[in-house]
Amino acid sequence: MTTSAPPLAADLVVADATLGGDIQSRKEQIALGAFIVVPFLAVLAAVPIAWGGWLSWTDLAIMAAMYWLTGHGITIGYHRLFTHKSFKPNRFVKNTLAILGSMAIQGPVVRWVADHRKHHKFSDRDGDPHSPWKYGTSLRALWKGFWHAHMMWLFDEEQTPQRKYAPDLMSDPDIVRISRGFFGFVLVSLLLPAVLGGLITWSWQGALTAFFWGSLVRVSLLHHVTWSINSICHTIGDRPFVSRDKSANVWWLAIPSMGESWHNLHHADPTCARHGVMRGQVDTSARVIWALEKVGWVHDVRWPVRDRIQSKLVVNQA
Template sequence: MAEQSDSSGEKAEPRRKTISSPYIHRLQRRHFLLFDILPIVGTAGAFAFLTVHPFGVTEFVLLFSMWLVTGLGVTVGYHRLFTHRTFSAVPWVAGVLAVLGSMAGQGGVVSWVALHRRHHEYSDREGDPHSPNLSGGGLLGTLRGLAHSHFLWMRRHEYPNVVHYAPDLIKDRALVRIARLYYYWVALGLFIPMVIGGLVSLSWSGAVSGLLWGGLVRIFVLEHIVWAINSFLHMFGTRSYVSRENSHNSGLFALVTLGESWHNNHHAFPESPSFGLDWYRLDPGFWLIKFLEICGLASDLKIPSTTRIAAKRISGKSGPVGNAA
């Protein structure tokens, strides 16, 4: 990055890529307790509450539907649209995706994007906020790395400077307004299943059960799915394409991760809206993007060419190469 000059013509200090202060660390600890620890407590409470209100069809529908829409908000909105700009969406669709992603409780959209762009810049090297491969060798180093990358890194870390990592987002006034209301969106994601649970059962216990299963358990399930990509898929799995970091694929978890488990594919082609790359690799996130394109709500899908895909394929890996359309 080029150095800036001040009004006197002297070279100014380069813009800092990260910010670290006691105030930011307090905010990180608060977020860690509210959205990483509390869902664990809430999940335990949901199982304990089964003695009061049994798990039924309503709880399953709330858990599944809220997991699906917020998960798509993260993978399609936060990740593929806002972080990597793999496609374009009409403004109201972008706004809905940002709100749904916010309901997941994984951070405001601007902060999330800045963190993930820094991850790609320094992936599995010093500066990566959540690599599992920087904690030493041996079994102890592996376990320590997995614990750090899966969960513990969120307690305290250097905060990526959003002016450096997300200048495009902070120029988008509508998106910034959504980001500023992050805590309200998380609360809305808890309020909706609580109200539905109460209305369906016409009881306070149904409302509490809806809050627990459609709210806190849903956050717990989704966040551990996302974190497993940061941790386990940077250590274990298969590699189909050349990429400079230690990313891996795991087709077994393609559906539950909404396509995110094609992680090596993603790091090899971060500009691609398709993480599966080939039609037979399940990628629900890309299915939604294609549906939006058919409806005229998404455009400019940056699918890598067959030539480029073939050029990055690791020697000895077989299988068809396609446009993943």
């Protein structure tokens, strides 16, 4: 009689980290729809509510701070660190970025990374989860593809296999715990602005308006800016670098996207920690990584190399 060897610790983590299956349930689709529609309705109501006096400097400060923190959790954490390994952080920075990214309410970190790695593998080809060119190049097909890339792909029943595209994260106990605690961080993200607004103003009205602006409006704005990288930045814009897809730079999205809209360079050199590599290209995500490196909290940062960047310019191709 033979006995099998006991599973390794890493194997146990992987077996315990099925953070949502490979098929999206109806219940998950309904929850996803709610997290998209409700904040968007708040954006539609924002102008009359602000006009009516239900907007204060406290609300704006809370909304801006939450947008900055959770947005950089996506751009620096989910994207440049966990997806592309653009730098190596200490454990505190790693976990903090994973938590802040979770608070952006764009899905658990393992799921997000798996989707994005698959996007890079098949960018603007069959297999890409969110290419705006999915249905063809006619105006009608592109319009349909644009909305697919922007948000409708999120409702696809077939999900990206996490074990295939993010095995490294599924063997990291810290990241597994944070991914599995995603809905807890969603609650923190939604309730924290209200708590801060109530404490600062010492009023229920302050808590309510801070929730409206710092939670609902902030989440919707960040959602649509992030999704615009998939839709707008793969449809229109400048393409100074050689890439095998239709990724493009869109300058007017640079500040709200925290540097992510310098998307053409990103697809030309995915592991580069800075996306805005040309003069005048604002990239706050790269600046934060630079500051973290200066204080010794991250290392082995993959900064752009001048010769490598020059070799990828379209004008320098033979």
